[in-house]
Amino acid sequence: MTTHPTSALARRLLPGELTAGGTPRPERVRRSARDWAVDVLLFAWAVLCWAVLFEQVESKTYLPGWLVALDPPLGALACLSLWLRRRWPLGVALAAVPAAALTDTVVGALAVIIFNLALRIPPRAAALVLLLHLAATLPYVLFYGVPHEERWTVAVFVLIFYLLFFTWGSATRARRQLVLKLREDAVRAQADHERRLADVRRAERRAIAREMHDVLAHRVSLLSVHAGALAYRTRRTAAGEGAALDDSEIAESATVIRDNAHQALEELRDVLHVLREDEKEEAPCPGGRPGEPGGSGAVGTSDGARPQPDLTRLGELVDEARAAGQTVRFDQELPERVDGEGGWPLRPQLQRTAYRAVQEGLTNARKHAPGSPVQVRVAGTVGEELTVRVSNPLPGAREPRRGEAVIPGAGAGLTGLRERLEIEGGTLAYGPENGRFTLLARLPWPPPETGYEAGP
Incomplete structure (x- = not known):
């Protein structure tokens, strides 16, 4: 204090x-x-x-x-x-x-x-x-x-004398107790404020950790796959076990690595931009959620930054995974877009969470089941729910081949994704199922009259 x-x-x-x-x-x-x-x-x-x-x-x-x-x-x-x-x-x-x-x-x-x-x-x-x-x-x-004729007058005076000073003292006591009570209330309110501020800051850190993991893990895993493949082909060529890479192949691989590194830096810049904006506003806005405009730390929503990921960019995400060598089957069953060209009648934050679920599923498959085909299915109905299912065959117990990229996992991706979904009232389930590892995310899709807000 x-x-x-x-x-x-x-x-x-x-x-x-x-x-x-x-x-x-x-x-x-x-x-x-x-x-x-x-x-x-x-x-x-x-x-x-x-x-x-x-x-x-x-x-x-x-x-x-x-x-x-x-x-x-x-x-x-x-x-x-x-x-x-x-x-x-x-x-x-x-x-x-x-x-x-x-x-x-x-x-x-x-x-x-x-x-x-x-x-x-x-x-x-x-x-x-x-x-x-x-x-x-x-x-x-x-x-x-005193003499008899004045005694009752003096008695009344004595009574008033006692009551006057006693009442005065009682009023002063009440006033002091009020001051002490107000002081205690102020100290308690300050302690509550500091506790709420600490809770908000912890929520901010968790939201930032989730966002940075979701943004960077995907890009870094793509970089690792491309760089590992390039290193593997180069070693095979040096050992005389395969054809030498020509200039166009080397240039193509370097371009992919450069583009993904640039993309990772751009997405990291967006997150840091939001952090700097939040530092300018110490007091969190009431009524918002972490990760939403108007919330305490709108991670991933910065004015003037790139458009944030939503359901319209799932195709780009799948194409990036395919370019990294993954075999991805993508199915999408969603209602028609607004006016045919706009977004779906679903809050941008919910769309972004669904995008992160697909991204996390692809990243996990790339880390833990390299080379396995991945099935991605996104389906939803207005007024019911939006589901994201990402599955791949369970990897066999084998040692990585020489030169094969092995991508370590931090173990925080699924935890962060679960927190994202719980904030939005959704659920996350994952684990082995009929010989496949399946990630299933469910999000509520409110009807237009209560939850409509076109995506960007």
Whole structure:
């Protein structure tokens, strides 16, 4: 939690209870500069009242002599006890009962003690102590305090005196508790905000990892296949086991490798462009999903970047796989496009997720079953669901041939694809099935009235 530049000044100008963290115990609260100033002023006020009333004590001839003798010392002790009222508010209030019942010079200190009682003691206990004070004081007022004709007036004044300072202290206590509650709420809200921000950042990192894996794994696997094939043919030629590569074949292979490397860099640039755009906007937009415009990190949707992959580009993806040497059978059963030329009536994010599912299936087949034919089928019905099925024969247990490209897997592709699908309300299933490895992704396809949004 960042400390405000004026916090040192605030600690001097606020009561100690408001500068201490949490709900402090009275004996652990250190006086602030304001507390010391208030204590000095209140002690001076109590002593001044004691001095003024001390001069009038001897003139009260209607009082018994023992009361006249006790009045000044009890009043003085009550004034001194004010220095202890912060640490022991209940003890000071109880100790002041005899002075309140038998003396007049205690009036100044008693006002502070009653106020402090209501301020620092829970209401029920404070009310009981107040009743004890009233029970001890009113008999003295009625029987000894003043001549008979003025006693009821003085009794009403004493009652108002107690209630006034007790009410004042209770109101101050309520205000301080409100301030402490607001502070706790602010600290809790800040902690919740930081936790939500951390969750958003973790979601961002997962989304970025998924996107970079989907973008780069496909391209790098194509590069590996072409480079491995070129290296294999070159070794065979050097060993005299095959015809030498002519210039056109070398140029064609180099062009394919260059184009795929360039494509990988372009797609990586798009992802990094989105990252830089997100860094300019620290606060995530509410209501969005990772990977969508308006969400917390629209990975794969950057203004001014290349058009993002959708169902219309599945043919290009399959052609790239075939150019890398894969045998791919591609079947597509989808409704007619909007106006014959536009996209399908399906959100771009769902189309992109389906594209990534096909891409991940082809990449996995290229990594783990090189040379095996791959079947890709994309089918969907508006108002029902969109399914993507990618399957290939299970590879036999064999060692790679000399010079054959072996593409390592990170094991994160299927996990990232599952997270993508779950975000969109879809499911992912994969594993051996009738001698083939099958990847099956299902995505909801909302009807046009609830989910229509033409693809790019």
